[in-house]
Amino acid sequence: MTTQASAEPTSSTISARLDKVSKLFGSFAALRQVSVDFESGRCYVLVGENGAGKSTLLRILAGLLRPSFGTIKVFDGLDPHQARARIGYMSHAPMLYDELTAQENLRYFASLYPGRECLEPGEALRMVGLDPELPRIFGQYSQGMRQRTSLARVLLAQPELLLLDEPFSNMDVESVSQMVQLLAGFRRHNRTIVLTTHQREAAAPIADWVLALHAGRVASFEKGSPTQ
């Protein structure tokens, strides 16, 4: 059965298009025939229980996993791997080196985007509310600070498609609110945000669409009521 979930027809451009995407890990189907369009400048919130396929969907969008069946295209019909410089992916894990400071980590990753205009590492850290001059190495950061630094790494290359896996986990209410404001700013600049969360209400102020996954299928695709 094909599960088709798409937004109302609009004139806006498509950042990513999944067409009947399935992903098998051995005999386990993490995603089953998922078809969905992600429009530019919108924020999509993926919800669902653990194992519903949210992270798998993000990793496929990021080009880190290839679908077992179906096709995925990003921007103007590109394979996600070809367009990876334009995609920012934040995982559960911070994806940074414990032995380096936040600034060193970010400077390092910025240097790996030749020809792309990246933010200054200090600027990216200030955007997420961190002090760029903090002399501590990343391994000594608290969970919340790690999460913010991880987001700063994603923002560094100014991606057009932001994929955020549980960005609000381990963060206090105030930090979540600041992150939501930051993401709202990105959305206003026509960047597409796809985020997974178990805290649906936290993402509500920026959620244009809420996509619920259940057992690898799209269970519902509801319009949100963003306030920011």
Place this chain on the structure above:
Amino acid sequence: MTSALWSHLVKDLRIEWRSLDAIVSMLFFSGLVVVLFSIAFDPRGAFSQQIAGGVLCVATMFASVSTLNQAWAREIRHQVLDAQRMVPSPGAELYLSKVIANFLFVTIVQVILAPFFIIFYNLQIAGQAWLLALVLPLGTWALVANGVFFAALSIRSRNRELLLSLILFPIFIPALLAMVQATTAILTGENDPTLWIKMLCGYDIIFTTASLLLFDVVFHAE
């Protein structure tokens, strides 16, 4: 050297400078091998010259494997490897930087170990000593270039540490043979090491080129 390659290299050297994990563990292990062999064989005179090359190469090889196993450990931790896979700079640059960094670590260990090696084995070099400065780096490069590649290949395996040794040692045998024979020839002064040195050069060129060409496939595999 491209800026991305330089960034990878500086990052690896900086992390090693702060932790000294690789150099200290290699130094300890290879030092132990050198001392134990010197006790076991009581090396003196010509016998010492005959076995010293082999002991040095084997000590380097086993010590390096412990470090090569960790070559990608920092990338696996916190899924940094996924962030690396998402950047547009070629994976081959990451591979090459890791080879250079590990080559430097092993070379530092060899340099520190050399005086102790000469003392413990009562070594007197009968051949052209300067050729050792060619043979040891060539052999080390062969070990490290393959080691980093196969460590990346076994990265997703649960038994990756065992797997690396199982894959690396058989493939390294021609280079090990050339390295040992060339070193022995230099120490004893009895044979001409040129053929073995040429073989090491050929081995390095072939395996480094093949690894560079294949690395992106390994790197971006799921």
